Ligand SMILES: NC(=O)C1=CN([C@@H]2O[C@H](COP(=O)(O)OP(=O)(O)OC[C@H]3O[C@@H](n4cnc5c(N)ncnc54)[C@H](O)[C@@H]3O)[C@@H](O)[C@H]2O)C=CC1
């Protein structure tokens with residue numbers, strides 16, 4: 001038990017991320033009341049069946065009434081619609097945060113709607129899986145994982161401290177950066193890997209010479225890892241691509257150049273170039289492990305994922 005940090009938390013969106021926050025908040029006793037709201041009546045009913053909150057309302061506006069902390073966990077493209085719905089119902093002094101995978105666009109969509117006296121602090125937990133919906137969440141998802149905040153220049157330090165205390169209670173490691181930098185870093189470490197996965201699985205699926213059953217039958221673990229990422233939520237990833245367009249295109253351009261270098265080395269039999277690159281990339285993996293960052297999804301979620 002970490003103790004009560006907020007009297008009333010409103011969770012807008014109760015999919016993988018929202019429901020994981022709900023499960024942790026309940027297990028750790030971080031709030032007296034957890035109000036759940038989401039767009040579809042079916043998902044809201046499921047959240048209630050799972051006892052994720054203390055009350056359930058269809059309207060986001062009603063959910064944020066009297067809330068001390070509002071966590072928006074919807075696909076990034078829905079951020080402005082949610083901000084518009086909740087804006088005039090937020091209580092003065094409330095903290096509004098989000099968990100979106102892109103930050104500059106979420107800020108552009110939400111900040112203009114936030115009333116004076118409300119603390120809007122964008123955030124992004126670097127934790128998740130390829131699953132979505134309220135059943136996919138689990139307790140401990142954020143443990144040992146980074147949560148990056150991209151506060152606006154005039155952010156109240158006390159409100160930021162309170163939000164950090166919340167994520168620290170969920171077990172996260174906290175970092176801060178500006179939104180543009182966040183979007184560039186995430187483009188290479190998260191967005192491109194997903195795009196590459198969607199692409200390679202799409203290519204394999206299109207191959208006429210390899211039947212679908214062979215793709216399934218002979219899929220080696222490398223390909224299987226790609227299929228996990230490529231099974232991620234289509235709405236969420238469509239929105240990420242559309243809302244981090246510039247940074248993704250910049251990283252894709254560099255990626256394509258480097259791929260052309262690799263392609264050329266293979267064509268001309270330049271084994272030394274291949275060997276040099278593969279040696280360098282192997283060192284990257286070692287550094288990640290040495291830094292204690294090898295807790296990729298399966299470390300805490302594998303058994304949970306395997307069950308689903
Ligand atoms: N899935 C992942 O691994 C991670 C996702 N994120 C970010 O978290 C956010 C939520 O993602 P997930 O929980 O994975 O998605 P999800 O698909 O599991 O859940 C999304 C929730 O948002 C609701 N929703 C959609 N449009 C809405 C609207 N207009 N108004 C109210 N509710 C709406 C849905 O009903 C659902 O409850 C996204 O912005 C995503 O980029 C961040 C870290 C990891």
Ligand SMILES: O=C(O)C(=O)Cc1ccc(O)cc1
Nearest residue numbers: 101125126127128129130297
């Ligand atoms: O499933 C995976 O491997 C992920 O990378 C999960 C993930 C998806 C999106 C994010 O913004 C952060 C984490």
